[in-house]
Amino acid sequence: MMEKTSIGWQKQPSKLNIQGEIERAIKDITGEEVELIASGRTDAGVHAIGQVANFKTSSKLPIEKFPIAINSKLKKSIRIQNAEEVEERFHSRYNCKEKTYRYIINNSMQGSAIYRNLEYFIPIKLDVEAMKQAIKHFEGEHDFKGFKASGTSSKSSVRKIYKTQIKQENQRILIELTGNGFLYNMVRIIAGTLVDVGLGKIKPEEIEDIINSKDRARAGKTLPPYALYLVEVKY
Amino acid sequence: MMEKTSIGWQKQPSKLNIQGEIERAIKDITGEEVELIASGRTDAGVHAIGQVANFKTSSKLPIEKFPIAINSKLKKSIRIQNAEEVEERFHSRYNCKEKTYRYIINNSMQGSAIYRNLEYFIPIKLDVEAMKQAIKHFEGEHDFKGFKASGTSSKSSVRKIYKTQIKQENQRILIELTGNGFLYNMVRIIAGTLVDVGLGKIKPEEIEDIINSKDRARAGKTLPPYALYLVEVKY
Numbered sequence: 001m002m003e004k005t006s007i008g009w010q011k012q013p014s015k016l017n018i019q020g021e022i023e024r025a026i027k028d029i030t031g032e033e034v035e036l037i038a039s040g041r042t043d044a045g046v047h048a049i050g051q052v053a054n055f056k057t058s059s060k061l062p063i064e065k066f067p068i069a070i071n072s073k074l075k076k077s078i079r080i081q082n083a084e085e086v087e088e089r090f091h092s093r094y095n096c097k098e099k100t101y102r103y104i105i106n107n108s109m110q111g112s113a114i115y116r117n118l119e120y121f122i123p124i125k126l127d128v129e130a131m132k133q134a135i136k137h138f139e140g141e142h143d144f145k146g147f148k149a150s151g152t153s154s155k156s157s158v159r160k161i162y163k164t165q166i167k168q169e170n171q172r173i174l175i176e177l178t179g180n181g182f183l184y185n186m187v188r189i190i191a192g193t194l195v196d197v198g199l200g201k202i203k204p205e206e207i208e209d210i211i212n213s214k215d216r217a218r219a220g221k222t223l224p225p226y227a228l229y230l231v232e233v234k235y
Numbered sequence: 236m237m238e239k240t241s242i243g244w245q246k247q248p249s250k251l252n253i254q255g256e257i258e259r260a261i262k263d264i265t266g267e268e269v270e271l272i273a274s275g276r277t278d279a280g281v282h283a284i285g286q287v288a289n290f291k292t293s294s295k296l297p298i299e300k301f302p303i304a305i306n307s308k309l310k311k312s313i314r315i316q317n318a319e320e321v322e323e324r325f326h327s328r329y330n331c332k333e334k335t336y337r338y339i340i341n342n343s344m345q346g347s348a349i350y351r352n353l354e355y356f357i358p359i360k361l362d363v364e365a366m367k368q369a370i371k372h373f374e375g376e377h378d379f380k381g382f383k384a385s386g387t388s389s390k391s392s393v394r395k396i397y398k399t400q401i402k403q404e405n406q407r408i409l410i411e412l413t414g415n416g417f418l419y420n421m422v423r424i425i426a427g428t429l430v431d432v433g434l435g436k437i438k439p440e441e442i443e444d445i446i447n448s449k450d451r452a453r454a455g456k457t458l459p460p461y462a463l464y465l466v467e468v469k470y
Binding site for chain 1: 282284302303306311312313314315316317343344345346347348349351353
C-alpha cells in the first residue's frame with residue numbers, strides 16, 4: 001500500500017509520475033528494471049493514499065525492508081506504506097475486487113487555509129439529508145455512461161457500486177463509494193451531482209432517471225481532483 | 236478568529252506576512268489604513284488556525300460581512316473565519332487570557348505523503364505513556380528560561396501553563412498546551428523535550444529539574460514550526 005499526492009499514476013514522458021518515480025527508486029535499490037503494476041490509474045491531483053501496486057524482483061532484500069529502502073529514494077510526496085510478498089501470478093489490476101474512494105467537501109462559511117488543497121470548499125450550506133438519500137440510488141449495477149469524462153473510450157461503462165456513505169465531521173462532508181471499479185472522472189461527477197442535490201438543484205428521486213438517461217449533461221459537474229482520495233483497494 | 240498557514244505574523248519589509256496582507260485587504264474594503272493587532276506573533280511556518288486580531292474602523296459594512304469581504308481580497312493561505320464587534324478598548328494582545336497550542340507528531344513507520352508539511356514525522360516508536368507523565372511537570376508557573384530560543388530578549392521568562400494533554404489518534408501524537416503565554420520557540424522546545432522522553436533519553440521525573448536548571452542545553456531540540464498550531468486564544 002502506498003500513499004501519494006497530486007501526481008498522476010501513469011508514466012508520461014517528461015512529466016512527474018508515480019509509476020516512473022517508484023520504478024526508478026526500485027532500480028536504485030535492486031538494480032533491476034521492473035514494471036510496476038497498480039490497481040489502476042488515478043487522475044492527476046487525486047490522492048491515492050490506499051493505492052496498491054506489484055512488481056517482480058529477484059532481490060534478496062527482506063520484504064519488510066522494502067518500504068524504508070524505496071522511500072529513502074523517493075521524494076516525500078510519494079510514500080510506500082507497506083510491502084508484502086504475494087504469489088507470482090498476483091496482478092494488482094486484474095485481481096482487484098473493490099476500491100473505495102472518498103471525496104471531501106468543506107462546507108463551512110470561509111473554508112480552510114491549511115487544507116485548501118486537500119478538500120473542495122463550498123460555502124453555500126448543503127442539504128446533507130437530501131444527499132444521503134440521493135447517494136443510495138447509485139448503489140448496485142448501472143451503466144454509468146453519463147458519469148464519465150466525455151471523449152474517454154472504455155469498453156464497457158457498466159460498474160457495480162457495493163456501498164455508499166455520507167459522513168459529516170464538523171463542517172466537512174465526506175462522500176464514500178465502494179465499487180468494483182470506477183470510470184474516468186466518475187467519482188468526481190457523482191460528487192458534483194450530489195452537491196447539486198445538496199443545493200436543491202436535483203431531487204434525490206431524480207438520480208435513478210439521470211443514471212438511466214446515460215446523458216452526461218444531466219449529471220452534475222466534475223468536481224476538482226485535489227479533494228478526491230483513493231482510500232482502499234481490496235483483493 | 237482567523238486561520239493562516241506558513242507565514243509569520245509580523246510585518247517585515249519585503250516579506251509576505253499575515254498582518255500586512257490583512258491590513259491591505261481591509262484597506263481595499265474600507266479605504267482605511269488600519270493597524271491590525273494580533274494576540275501575539277507566531278513564528279514563520281506555524282499554523283495560526285485560532286489567531287485573533289482586532290482593528291478600528293468607521294466602516295458602515297455590517298460586521299458579519301467582513302469575513303467574506305476581506306477573504307475575497309486575500310490569498311487562500313489566509314482565511315478570516317469570523318468577525319465580531321468588541322468594545323473600543325479591546326486589545327487582542329493585552330486582553331488575552333490564555334492560548335492553546337497543538338504540536339502534531341506522525342509516529343508511523345513511513346510518514347504521510349499528504350500531510351508531510353503539516354506534521355512532524357518520527358518513525359522511531361515513542362513511549363507515549365512516559366510522555367504523558369512528563370508533560371504534567373510543565374503545568375503551573377515556571378521560569379521557562381531554558382525553553383526559549385537562545386538570544387531572544389524578553390523581560391520575563393516566567394509563564395503559567397494551565398493545562399497539558401497528550402492525545403493519540405491512530406499513529407499521530409498530539410501535544411496540547413494551554414497557558415497565559417508562551418516564549419519564542421517555547422512550545423517547539425517542549426515538544427522536542429517530550430520526544431526525548433518518548434525516546435527514553437530523558438526520564439519523566441527529570442523534567443522538573445530540567446525546567447529549574449534554566450539551561451537551554453538540557454532541554455530537547457527545537458522541533459520544526461510546520462507541525463505547530465495556535466488553536467485557540469481566549470479572552
